[in-house]
Amino acid sequence: MKFTSKPTTPKAPKIATVIGKGTEVNGDIKFIGGLHVDGKIHGNINADEDENTALTVSELGKVEGDIRVPNVILNGEVEGNVYASQRVELAPKANVHGTVYYRFLEMAMGAVVNGQLIRTEEDRIRMLGYDGKGEKKPGAPAAAPAASSPLGGAKPEPLAGPPKA
Numbered sequence: 001m002k003f004t005s006k007p008t009t010p011k012a013p014k015i016a017t018v019i020g021k022g023t024e025v026n027g028d029i030k031f032i033g034g035l036h037v038d039g040k041i042h043g044n045i046n047a048d049e050d051e052n053t054a055l056t057v058s059e060l061g062k063v064e065g066d067i068r069v070p071n072v073i074l075n076g077e078v079e080g081n082v083y084a085s086q087r088v089e090l091a092p093k094a095n096v097h098g099t100v101y102y103r104f105l106e107m108a109m110g111a112v113v114n115g116q117l118i119r120t121e122e123d124r125i126r127m128l129g130y131d132g133k134g135e136k137k138p139g140a141p142a143a144a145p146a147a148s149s150p151l152g153g154a155k156p157e158p159l160a161g162p163p164k165a
Contacts, residue, residue, distance in 0.1 A: 021060050037061035045069060051086055059093040
């Protein structure tokens with residue numbers, strides 16, 4: 001017997017909410033399902049951790065704030081960080097000024113990220129777990145070393161000199 005598997009592409013959710021061209025929203029937005037943005041949002045966008053929830057920002061859309069949505073499809077501009085616990089698709093006209101945290105990434109030629117791309121294998125993306133007193137909170141991830149590359153891998157340490165005899 002021969003078993004084969006085909007890669008599956010996640011289905012785009014039905015669009016429940018549209019912010020149209022010429023519309024500006026001042027304030028945070030929380031949603032579930034599908035949100036399509038052709039206008040401007042001045043605030044953070046948050047969604048429940050439903051793996052079918054998605055945000056689409058068209059080439060006409062702009063978001064000034066952080067995005068915390070499981071699936072994000074960008075073809076417009078984002079000034080803020082993007083936290084996607086599942087998938088990020090950066091279309092050819094995407095322009096992100098911030099760090100993109102993702103589990104799966106698809107990036108088209110022409111897309112621009114002025115910041116870092118950080119891959120995570122966890123379903124939920126955790127933030128730094130310090131209480132400000134230099135003590136690590138229980139259950140928080142370990143801090144990344146200061147000399148790490150923008151993509152999360154550690155830089156090789158320089159040689160200290162020839163080996164001692």
